[in-house]
Amino acid sequence: MSSIEQFRQEARAWLAANVPSEPPPEDGPASRAFVLAWQRRQAEGGWAGINWPKELGGRGLSVMEQIVWFEEYARAGAPTLHNASFVGLNHAGPTLYVCGTAAQKAEHLPPILKGETIWCQGFSEPGSGSDLASLKTRGEVQGDHIVINGQKIWSSFADIADVQELLIRTDPTAKTGQALSWVICPMDTPGLTVRPIRTMAGVRKYCEVFYDDVRIPLANVVGGLNNGWATAMSTLSFERGTASLALLIGLTLQVEKLLADCPASRPQMRARLAGLRAEGASIRAMNYRVALDSENSVPDATGSMVRLAFAEFSKRVSAAAVDLYGLDAPETVGAHGWAHDYLDAFSETIAGGTAEIQRNIIGERVLGLPKGPR
Amino acid sequence: MKYELTDDQASVLAGLDQLLGGFDSAPPTAPVLFDYAAGLDRTLAESGFLDIAREDGFGALDAALIVERLARLPQVVEAAASALVAPALGVPAGTRPVALLSGPLTKPARFLPQAQVLLADRGDHALMITVEPDNVETVETLFAYPYGRLKTLDGVAQTRIDDVAALRRRWRTALAAEAAGCMASGLETILEHVKTRQAFGQPLGAFQAIQHRLAMAAETVESTRYLAFRAAWSDSESDAAIAAAFAQTRIAQLTYDLHQFAGAMSMTLEFPLHLWTYRLRALAGELGGGSRQARAAALATWGEAA
Numbered sequence: 001m002s003s004i005e006q007f008r009q010e011a012r013a014w015l016a017a018n019v020p021s022e023p024p025p026e027d028g029p030a031s032r033a034f035v036l037a038w039q040r041r042q043a044e045g046g047w048a049g050i051n052w053p054k055e056l057g058g059r060g061l062s063v064m065e066q067i068v069w070f071e072e073y074a075r076a077g078a079p080t081l082h083n084a085s086f087v088g089l090n091h092a093g094p095t096l097y098v099c100g101t102a103a104q105k106a107e108h109l110p111p112i113l114k115g116e117t118i119w120c121q122g123f124s125e126p127g128s129g130s131d132l133a134s135l136k137t138r139g140e141v142q143g144d145h146i147v148i149n150g151q152k153i154w155s156s157f158a159d160i161a162d163v164q165e166l167l168i169r170t171d172p173t174a175k176t177g178q179a180l181s182w183v184i185c186p187m188d189t190p191g192l193t194v195r196p197i198r199t200m201a202g203v204r205k206y207c208e209v210f211y212d213d214v215r216i217p218l219a220n221v222v223g224g225l226n227n228g229w230a231t232a233m234s235t236l237s238f239e240r241g242t243a244s245l246a247l248l249i250g251l252t253l254q255v256e257k258l259l260a261d262c263p264a265s266r267p268q269m270r271a272r273l274a275g276l277r278a279e280g281a282s283i284r285a286m287n288y289r290v291a292l293d294s295e296n297s298v299p300d301a302t303g304s305m306v307r308l309a310f311a312e313f314s315k316r317v318s319a320a321a322v323d324l325y326g327l328d329a330p331e332t333v334g335a336h337g338w339a340h341d342y343l344d345a346f347s348e349t350i351a352g353g354t355a356e357i358q359r360n361i362i363g364e365r366v367l368g369l370p371k372g373p374r
Numbered sequence: 375m376k377y378e379l380t381d382d383q384a385s386v387l388a389g390l391d392q393l394l395g396g397f398d399s400a401p402p403t404a405p406v407l408f409d410y411a412a413g414l415d416r417t418l419a420e421s422g423f424l425d426i427a428r429e430d431g432f433g434a435l436d437a438a439l440i441v442e443r444l445a446r447l448p449q450v451v452e453a454a455a456s457a458l459v460a461p462a463l464g465v466p467a468g469t470r471p472v473a474l475l476s477g478p479l480t481k482p483a484r485f486l487p488q489a490q491v492l493l494a495d496r497g498d499h500a501l502m503i504t505v506e507p508d509n510v511e512t513v514e515t516l517f518a519y520p521y522g523r524l525k526t527l528d529g530v531a532q533t534r535i536d537d538v539a540a541l542r543r544r545w546r547t548a549l550a551a552e553a554a555g556c557m558a559s560g561l562e563t564i565l566e567h568v569k570t571r572q573a574f575g576q577p578l579g580a581f582q583a584i585q586h587r588l589a590m591a592a593e594t595v596e597s598t599r600y601l602a603f604r605a606a607w608s609d610s611e612s613d614a615a616i617a618a619a620f621a622q623t624r625i626a627q628l629t630y631d632l633h634q635f636a637g638a639m640s641m642t643l644e645f646p647l648h649l650w651t652y653r654l655r656a657l658a659g660e661l662g663g664g665s666r667q668a669r670a671a672a673l674a675t676w677g678e679a680a
Contacts, residue, residue: 129637131573154638199641200648202516206638268665319626322655323663339516342655346633347641354637356583 007061008068014045015076024079026203026340027196032118032160035084039115048113049089051295052097057110063295067245067288074250081246084157088112088119090243092165095182095235098298099223108163108184120161122152122185122209123232129154130354132167133176133229137211139168139183141218141225146170146183148191148214154351158207159196161187165235166216171226180228182235184220191215201343234298239352241290241303244310248287251310251317252280258321272320276313283309301365308358311348318342377600383436390423390443397447410488410520411449415471418444424456425467434458434544438551438606442599445555448649450519452485454548455493458606462540465491465502473505474545476661479527482513484656486522493541495661500538504531518652542670543611545661546618550602553621553657557595557628560650564588564632571636578635587631594624615671622664625654 001009018041025031042048043057051066052058059065073081081089093112096105111117128135137150148168158164166185171178187194191214196204223231259273287306290299321338349355363369379387397414418424427437437457444453452471459465460472473489475481479501483492487510492503509530513521524530535541565588568579578584601617629651633640640647661667 124638127572129573134574197642197644200516200643200651201641206641315626315630322659326659326663343516343651346630346651347638349630349634350637350641355634356581359583 011072070246091238122166182228182231240307241299304358304361434606441551458548500535517656546614547605550617554599556650612674619667625658
């Protein structure tokens with residue numbers, strides 16, 4: 001048996017014995033408790049941070065083992081990773097790994113893996129979504145601190161998070177590339193207020209965050225003061241290229257279940273699902289390639305192809321599921337049903353850079369086309 | 375089919391608009407998933423607009439015009455089945471709200487918690503069932519309309535109706551007309567947004583990527599409206615099935631496009647778009663969904679050979 005196959009068998013056995021039977025809460029303190037407890041269990045079993053370095057609490061294995069873990073994780077029906085652990089594990093953590101100081105890594109990465117901290121993202125603002133570079137939240141350097149004033153929005157799980165990856169304007173006169181800073185913002189800092197927002201999918205996942213003279217140590221800047229645009233591009237590259245790999249694998253397995261549930265008397269639906277199966281397989285192949293190519297580095301612009309394809313795929317799968325089951329199936333109502341997934345999937349082509357931004361990146365940076373008007 | 379309103383139709387719609395003046399704004403309370411507009415329901419019942427298809431000189435087309443107009447309101451009220459379906463099935467005037475159902479009789483149906491009568495598609499016939507409020511269980515759903523299911527079939531008063539084709543035909547026309555109104559208001563909401571929201575130093579609506587998709591959305595809205603009106607005008611099975619199939623199969627892409635251009639804000643209950651998205655998604659699944667209407671259209675148009 002190859003070492004990869006042996007790894008797969010061990011992962012399968014551990015998951016079979018340890019996957020929680022209860023459904024995960026969707027939001028709020030119960031969600032936080034569930035996510036941290038499940039992450040701790042994985043860490044104690046040696047299954048957290050498969051390809052993270054050993055000195056930071058990981059297993060020190062390759063991306064291939066990480067992929068196998070995600071495959072087995074989905075196969076076992078383990079709790080969705082589209083939860084409060086997502087930012088820390090998939091883009092704040094990796095950003096710290098490539099851009100952070102040794103001290104920052106040592107302080108913040110092991111707690112993510114051990115299920116001790118939850119991270120959230122603070123990039124978008126009410127007036128700055130796709131045009132992220134126009135953000136206004138101000139960070140003024142005063143001695144060895146930065147004093148922050150402003151507002152962020154669409155910060156998923158900010159109400160239950162411990163730490164935020166926060167992008168602020170620290171030089172109001174400079175151009176974008178020299179004007180922003182990416183800082184580690186503890187959520188219990190005085191002057192910080194969080195307001196959850198209920199979405200049309202029926203959950204309170206997104207939050208507004210208000211900063212009123214919030215003082216952050218200068219030592220919390222990641223990647224250099226006024227160099228935050230470059231650091232943020234690393235974060236977004238992870239978010240687009242590799243962060244959704246586990247979710248994608250899970251979604252392709254859900255398509256298999258839809259196919260199994262689709263009666264032969266519905267040939268058009270079977271054909272539609274078969275098309276989705278092919279689409280899922282192709283995106284998986286593309287995503288595996290991006291993940292393998294970016295081992296120990298930041299994914300390149302082809303990550304936008306993964307992000308775009310995954311986002312459109314998720315919408316199509318949930319739409320097909322709602323059409324397959326109709327409104328009378330019990331699983332289509334409530335926070336965990338397909339109705340929720342269908343409505344929540346509307347955000348897939350918005351989060352992490354809209355589908356239009358991804359198409360611009362693909363056109364300009366992958367295909368080498370002239371830059372369009374902005 | 376003429377594309378201009380007759381004097382009578384223009385007069386009816388002007389009267390309706392006057393009546394609806396107080397119902398044009400979204401529910402002012404804290405965000406709610408849905409709330410049946412009882413006030414609007416009473417106003418409509420008293421006005422007689424929903425009985426227009428029963429009046430001499432008027433018919434299904436006039437009812438469809440009213441249904442489409444009402445569906446533009448950010449209010450959830452049962453109108454389409456009352457105005458378009460009930461008159462063709464012999465339901466007495468004033469017996470409403472009307473719920474519609476296909477499939478098992480204990481399946482959830484829109485408006486059943488409010489309904490006085492349930493019209494059910496039973497395959498080779500239809501049933502008119504008197505709804506007793508105590509016999510309705512409310513069903514949890516995210517799709518904005520109030521849903522309920524019958525608790526028991528024991529002892530329910532029901533009348534057999536042989537002309538099940540009339541139920542399906544009018545139901546298809548009704549859902550297309552309602553969808554057209556919801557689509558129109560959703561599009562209008564987003565057009566306002568992209569004209570005012572700025573990104574990269576200009577209004578969102580100045581970007582061609584956005585203009586192109588909203589142009590396609592406008593085509594969907596217009597097409598749905600005219601197909602619905604044509605179906606009501608001809609009252610033919612093929613036109614009704616085509617209108618419903620078109621509306622239902624376009625709903626997913628249309629709602630995706632509309633939400634896309636209000637960004638994450640469109641996902642919140644503080645932005646009104648969800649009011650129509652919920653309803654459109656519910657309409658997309660009625661009578662088995664778009665592919666079933668498309669098969670029905672093929673059958674009605676070309677027969678078994680298709």
